[in-house]
Amino acid sequence: MLQKSSLVLRDGTSLDDLIMRDSNEVSLRVMTDEELYQHEMERIFSKTWLLLGHESEIPKSGDFIVRDMAEDNVIVARDREGNINVSLNVCPHRGMRVCLGEAGNKPIHQCIYHGWAFKPNGDFIGAPVEREKMHGNDVDKKTLGLKKARVHLYGGLIFATWNIDGPSFDEYMGDIKYYMDQLFCRTDSGLELLGPPQRFVLPCNWKVPGEQSGSDGFHTLTLHRSLMEGGVMGGTAESIYDQAPGMYGVDVSCEQGHSLRCLEAEKTFKMFADVPFEGKSVEERLNLLTPPGITKEMIPQLFKNLSADQVEQLATIPPQVGGMFPNILIAFIFAPRTDGGSSGALALHTYVPKGPDKVEFVNYIFAEKDAPEQMKRDMLQNSVQQTGTSGTIEQDDADVWPVIMKNARGAAGKTMTLKYQALHGHERPEGWKGEGLLYPGFTKDDTQWNWWLAYHKLMSEAA
C-alpha cells in the first residue's frame, strides 16, 4: 500500500485525490488551484535547488545579475573573494527592492528608499547617518543583512535554495548526475552563456511546461511534426508514424524527478542516416559524429573529464533532451542547418512560476567556452531559431500550454485527468553502464510519471 499523503486542501480534497498513484493519473485541477499553488511555493520552490544562471555572466568582482526564485527576486553577485552569493532582493528595513537593474557591477548595493547599503555577499554595511544609528538603537548589524540563499555551482551553472540545511546538491541530483556530467562537465573550460537569457511570459501554470520537461518524447511526433516535414529528423511527413524518428532510445530518470532522453543520433537525424557506426571505436564514432557543441579538436578533453563509460555513451547514445525537477528543461541537440552545418544547439530553460496562471519562460543559450568563434555564432543562431521566443520548435509548445490551462478552468474540464498509463517499467539494457531508473525502447510515460511522484513526495512533506 502506498502511504497516504498528509496534504489536504481546505475543501477536503487530498493530494492523493489529485495525484492518483494507483491509476497513474493527475487531475487537471492541479493546474489552476490557488491553494495548491501556495503550498508549492513553500514545499517545492522554498525547498529544492533552483537554477539562476551561469557564472560566465558575472566574471568580475562586484558583477551581479538579478533573477527570480519563483516569485522571489534575488541578487546573484560575485564578491571580492570571487565567490558567488545569492541574496533576497528585499531591503530588510522597509521591504523595497534593493537592486533595480537586471545586471551590472556594484561594490555596494544601496536601497534608493532610505539608503541602507549592502555588500555583494548581502552583508549589511550601514544606514546613511551612521552616528544617529538609523538602523536601530540596539540592533546588531550582523542581523540586518539581506536574506541569504545557499549556493552551489555545477558545471558553472548557478543553483540556489532557501533550504539551508536541506539535501546537498549531489543528493538532489541523485543518479542523474552521471548523465548530466556528460553535458555540463565534459570539457576543460566548460560552458559559457552566450548572452543574457530570453524572457517571456505565458498564461499558464508552471507545471504545464514543467511536466513536459520530465522528458515527454511522444509529443515530438505530432506537435513538432514540422521537424519531420522540414527534413530535419529522419523520415518524411508520410512516414512519420512508421519510422517514428527520435522515439527509440533509452530514457533515464531517478526518484528526484530528473530525466534525460538518450538517443542514437543516426536514428534521429536524417543527415546522419548514412554514417556507418557498426564496428567503430569510441574515438572513431566521436570523430564521425561529434556531440553538439564539441569540435574534433576538443575530443581528447572528453576523455580527460569523463570516465571511459561516460565517453562511450556520449559517442553512441548521448543524452539530448530532458529536464531537472522542478522547472528546468534541457535541450542539447544536434541541429542540422539549412546551409549543411551542424554545430548543434545547447539550451536550458527555467519555467519560473509567477502566480497560478502565469509562468516566465527563461531561455539560456550556451556554447563550449573553447569552441571557435564561428561555431559559437552558429550555435547562437541555431538555438534562437529552434528554441525559445521565435524558435520554430518551441513556438508550438507555447501555443499549446495556455490552451491546456484554459481547459483546466472549466467545471467539467478540471475533473479531467492527465494520463500517464503507457508505462514500460524499469529495465536495464544489456551492457548499460549508468545507474538510475532506465526505460529502453519506444519512449513512454515513465519519466514524466516519476516527475509527478517527485512532486507528490515534496508536496507531502511538511513545509
Next chain:
Amino acid sequence: MTWETKSTAAPDSTTIIRGLVSRKRVPLGSVIYNKLLETLYDEAAALDERRFDDWAAMLTEDLVYQAPIRITRTGPNKDRDVMRTMFHFDDDYNSIQMRLGRLQKSAWAEDPPSRCRRFVTNVRIGECETAGEYEVVSYIYLERSRGDNPENESLTAERRDVWREVDGAYKLASREIIVDQSVLGMSNLAVFV
C-alpha cells in the same frame, strides 16, 4: 558578425546604439521618403494579410534579421540596455525561407493563424554610405489576436532597417527590432515584426 564573448554584467559601447545613425536625412515628404513609406505600408499589409510570397519578394538574399534582448540597467549604464549578444530573432534569408516553408505545413503556432495588425509610425530616413541604400527607422505597434481570446497580445518596438533599391523597388537588406519589453508579454514570436 564576429563573435566576442561578453558577460551579462558588463555593457559595451554597442549596447547604446538606437535610432538613425546617418547624418544625411531624406526629408519627410520627399519622393524617396514617400516611396519608402509606401513600401513599409505594403510590407505591413503583406504580413497582416499573410501574403508571405509577396513579403519574401521584398527581402534581399543577404538579409540580416535580428531582435536583440533588452535589459533593465541603472546608474551610469542606464541607457546601455540593448544586448546585441542575444536575440529573440537571429535570422538570415535562408532561415526566413525555412520559417516561411514551415508556415505552409504543420506550424501549429500559426494554424489557426493569428490576426495581426501592424501599425508603422515615426518613420525617419537617412542615406547610407552605399548609393541606393537607405536607413529607415520606424516604430511598430503590433496587435495580435489569437483564437477566441478577446485580449490581444501586443508588442512595441523600434525597427532599424536598411532598404536597398533593386530594379526600381526597395528591398529589405537588414532589420534590427529593438523591443521595449525586457520580458516579452507575447507568448511566442511565430509572427514577423
